[in-house]
Amino acid sequence: MHFFHRVAGLFIAALCLCACQSGTLDIGQAIINPQEFSIQSLDTISVRVSTVLAPDSFVTSPILLNASTDTYQDTSMLVGRWTDSRTGTLITRGYTNVDYAGNPFISTTNITVDSLVLELGYAYAYGDTTTAFGIEVHQLQNPLSRSRAYYNTSSAAYDSKPLFSRTVIPAPGVPPRVPRQIRFRMSSAMAQSFYAALADGTIIDNITMDDFWKGFAFVTPTSGNTLIGFSTRGFSGLRLYYHTTDIGTDITVNAASIRFPFRGTNFTQFINDRTGTPLAALQSKTDAVSSSLTNRTSFIAMGLRTRIDFPYISQFEIPAGYAGLNSAQLVMQPVRQTLRDNLTPPNLAIFLGNAQNELLSPVPFGASGALPQSGYNAAGYAYDATQPDLIDNYTFDVTQYASNLILGRVPNRPLILTTLGTDLRTMAQRVTVGDQQQPISDRIQLRLFLTSGL
Incomplete structure (x- = not known):
């Protein structure tokens, strides 16, 4: 012994x-x-x-943790792309509805619309934040359901032609600074149409808001390794700028704005493509790819x-x-x-x-x-x-x-x-x-x- x-x-x-x-x-x-x-x-x-392999599905729509404090597990959408010769390509897309917000438009007649802006507030950025990042905004073909959970494997059809596209250098800022935003100014005709629907009672709640906007998809055409999280809790939405005038003089009395947020229903889709990589052999949960086949490394990732x-x-x-x-x-x-x-x-x-x-x-x-x-x-x-x-x-x-x-x-x-x-x-x-x-x-x-x- x-x-x-x-x-x-x-x-x-x-x-x-x-x-x-x-x-x-x-x-x-x-x-x-x-x-x-x-x-x-x-x-x-x-x-x-x-x-x-990790489990291939999990909830990416907001999960309410505490109703009294309005606390959610996650309040962001993730948009980007990541390509690695050993692990393949990951693409993430964000989808959202537009939420109704209380407004004075039905009862007020002396209002002039100034502009309508789609705001995306940064939450965080991951990867290369020093190079240009392209983002496109597409309109959904049908609104998201407000009564179901969405997963990373979920998807939603959207129009192929984007409403807007911009190229930016990611700038998420540092807390507690108010998050920076990417802003898309909509056409005057679109702003007037939205205001008119609010003023005549066509839009009075989330259901009628979904009928009008249907929602948006956020995608990137950029091939670089960058993932950006956009906040949906108070920093993203449609903001309608307007001013009230003194009846009879047209003198501006007050300039104001209202944000119609993206906080209620949104989710992120993850698309993994490992074609042509050693990890393409991962087809079931029992599979394992030795580090000897991936340059003496293994991975913890999405x-x-x-x-x-x-x-x-x-x-x-x-x-x-x-x-x-x-x-x-x-x-x-x-x-x-x-x-x-x-x-x-x-x-x-x-x-x-x-x-x-x-x-x-x-x-x-x-x-x-x-x-x-x-x-x-x-x-x-x-x-x-x-x-x-x-x-x-x-x-x-x-x-x-x-x-x-x-x-x-x-x-x-x-x-x-x-x-x-x-x-x-x-x-x-x-x-x-x-x-x-x-x-x-x-x-x-x-x-x-x-x-x-x-």
């Missing part, structure tokens, strides 16, 4: 409860002086990395997750002269060139998976296996600001799980890395995971910290 097993009765409980790297042992001090021990790291455990396997960990034996496992960390260093490379990566969570690459449960956290209050074994992106080169990582504490694998106490299941969050902004973000064949600054490692005698 190996040394590790001979001393297991004395040390395993203490070692598995100790997750720090200091090597301090609180149990067994009456037998062995802790000053005679130190912590040594070992990172030679084989790690296999592959890309698998529709994609990273699978991690430890094929030989059950054969691992604590080397002679080591008392046991002190802690274990799964360290993932993303393939990233600069801090502005696709902006800050999202938080990630790690789950136990099965043969169908489904998420079963979070990987136990730390030595105790007690998950944080969030319920996930999660990690945020971190980098060392003191280093001249980009030294960055995600670090997951998997001490209890690794210990149980080594001892054969739990099945050797695949682990699944995925984004933590279901909002569109998180879905738009991408992480490229390097395997063990990548340079040392971009690879994944299972680091075991072993207690050794001096």
Whole structure:
């Protein structure tokens, strides 16, 4: 029997409860002086990395979380395109209805219409925000249903000829600054027609508003890697500018405007095309594409997750002269060139998976296996600001799980890395995971910290 097993009765409980790297042992001090021990790291455990499919549908229309506070899970539409030779092309399109807003037009006769402007308020931008971004506005052929949920796989027919098109340099601004906007001025005839329908009672609610406008689709013809989120909560809509005049003199008494928002019914469509890439082989949830086929990398992105396997960990034996496992960390260093490379990566969570690459449960956290209050074994992106080169990582504490694998106490299941969050902004973000064949600054490692005698 190996040394590790001979001393297991004395040390395993203490070692598995100790997750720090200091090597301090609180149990067994009456037998062995802790000053005679130190912590040594070992990172030679084989790690296999592959890309698998994430569930292909999720709700992208606003989900009401709290009616009393008017809080929604997501309040944005995502418009853009992303092309990668390894993962294919992602296209996102936004669709929306126009909401009715209270107005004085039926009861007021001394109103003059000035203009009608379609406003798109930036929420965020992802990718290349330094080059031109084209956006087209199309009219829907039929209004969206206000009583159903829409998914990333949903679509809505729209006229092929755009109402408007513009080319801009994305400028989302920095909170708490009021978001900047892309503005499309409509024709005077369209402004007058809209005002007339409001003034004569043709438009009096959302139903009649849908009959008049039907809604809009927002698409981009741009081929660059840029995704823009547009806010639908108070910063986007149709704004009608007008002024009231003094009857008899035509002197302007008051200039005002009313926004008819896009907040009620909207959604984002995601279109993934992996044709001609290694990931085209991902046809079902049981499929996995090895990192060896994708330039020693795997991916966490819209529709994609990273699978991690430890094929030989059950054969691992604590080397002679080591008392046991002190802690274990799964360290993932993303393939990233600069801090502005696709902006800050999202938080990630790690789950136990099965043969169908489904998420079963979070990987136990730390030595105790007690998950944080969030319920996930999660990690945020971190980098060392003191280093001249980009030294960055995600670090997951998997001490209890690794210990149980080594001892054969739990099945050797695949682990699944995925984004933590279901909002569109998180879905738009991408992480490229390097395997063990990548340079040392971009690879994944299972680091075991072993207690050794001096």
